[in-house]
Amino acid sequence: MSSKKFEPKILALICRWCTSAGADLAGVSRLTYPPNILPITVNCTGRIDPLFILRGLENGADGVLVSGCHVGDCHYVDGNVKAMKRFNFFKKILEEMGMGDRVIFEHVSASEGAKWAKITKEFTEKVRRLGPSPLRGNRKVTELYIDESYRKKHGIRDILVSVAEQSGYEPKEKVFFDAEEVMEGYGFPKRDPEKCIGCYACYSVCPEDVITIQDVQDKRKYGTLHAFCVVCKECQKACPQEAIEIVPGFELLSYLKREPLWDLDLEMQKCSICGEYFSVTLFSNELENRIRAKKGDDSISSLNLPFNPFTTCPQCKRESFAKIVAKLAHPNLTAE
Amino acid sequence: MTQNVFLIMNRCLGCEECVEACRRENGDSLCYVESYQGVPVSFRCVHCTDAPCEKVCPTEAISIRDGVVLVDNDKCIGCRYCEFVCPWGIPIYNEDTKKIMKCDMCYERQQKGKVPACVEVCPAKALVFGDLQEFEEEFNEKTSIRLEEVGIYAKRVVLPQEG
Secondary structure, eight states: OOSSSOOOOEEEEEETTTHHHHHHHHHHTTOOOOTTEEEEEESOGGGOOHHHHHHHHHTTOSEEEEEEOOTTOOTTSSHHHHHHHHHHHHHHHHHHTTOGGGEEEEEOOTTOHHHHHHHHHHHHHHHHHHOSOTTTTOOOOOOOOOOSSOOHHHHHHHHHHHHHHHTTOOOOSOOEEOGGGSOTTOEEEEEOTTTOOOOSHHHHHOTTOOEEEEEETTEEEEEEOGGGOOOOOHHHHHOTTOOEEEEEOEEHHHHHHTOOEEEEEEEEEEOTTTOOEEEEHHHHHHHHHHHHHHHOGGGTGGGOOSSOTTSSOHHHHHHHHHHHHHHHHOTTOOOO | OOOEEEEEGGGOOOOOHHHHHHHHHHSSOOOEEEEETTEEEEEOOOOOTTOHHHHHOTTOOEEEETTEEEEOTTTOOOOOHHHHHOTTOOOEEETTTTEEEOOOTTHHHHHTTOOOHHHHHOTTOOEEEEOHHHHHTTOOHHHHHHHHHHHHHHHTTEEOOOO
């Protein structure tokens, strides 16, 4: 084939009950539709994983057409509605990367042979005008496997990163998605700045190790590698302050760059002995109040400590303890 | 009956055998040897009678059983409250398991009738295990006076001999 004449390859993922029958009807009714369409039948569009669409694009399809029943006609109650939500989410990501026009979601019922012929013609024309996909001819296909540490979600991300690379998309600023636009399973913990006191519970219980805590100078920063958050709500259950809520949401820049999405900054305090930043100010105040409430106000002064236990780091506490004990055994030790 | 591990001060050589024994027993060292002006001090959890760590634990993972302050690993969520409130900086946070570890006075060994690992290995017999009353007979006058001065916490870990 000469290079002048570009023939697009279009992957069509169609539902068995409506669109498949509709496409059949188009054939039986002797309507012609472009041979560029390569249909794959699935039982319901609800079965269509975003991975199928991304995989199709990555393998060189110039366009992907997804078609199912009309809303309310689904053989499985609401499979098509779920599929539509997932599709729209990934379409928006692809739009950001400049590939949004190459995917389309349609509703074709079993009696709409003519509609099927029409939309396939239109879509083929549209893709023909767009030209070949930037991923076409590139045989670098992302390797997918699923095991304990690598999940399907990681695969989706790997493909999106590869698509972004190959289509020359470079995210520059944060692109937030609204909660309604986000597919189920995409979200991250959101901390209430009024309630969070700065402990490590969420970090410790996270089974996927996606919660990141970093001390930057005088601030302790809390964030989430939300690309890998599985929305298991373990942190929400564990949070002693009930400060965490898992919210649906998505942000493209940190997703593609594998950076944490920073959520909250808390002010840190210095150790009264060594002068290093070691803990969150709010955290020490809160715990001091709790100890006072449970053990009485004089419980701390009765220990007769030479330092304030709430503003001293553990290493300095241990050294101070050794000092007290050494002086106890050897009273003649000279002072420092 | 509150047994505890006591340190007889002027016997300690600072050889850190107790630290090594603790590491063999628990996988991570929960004993500390710090020295002040050349005086080595080996210490571990005091097992306070009204432990602040037990008071702040949000999941009740820390409990006091037979005078031993224990951490229940299944309940621990790794919030590090106890690490922070401990007046002596004893509990440590394990980055691998993401849980708190602290001395449990070798509770399992005690169940089998053994003494804690650190006491067993101490070459200078500086670490002793038992009741404070057991050792009181050996005290001289000065020891008792000095113990009065330091308050209950140090009293639960050290037995200063005449030095």
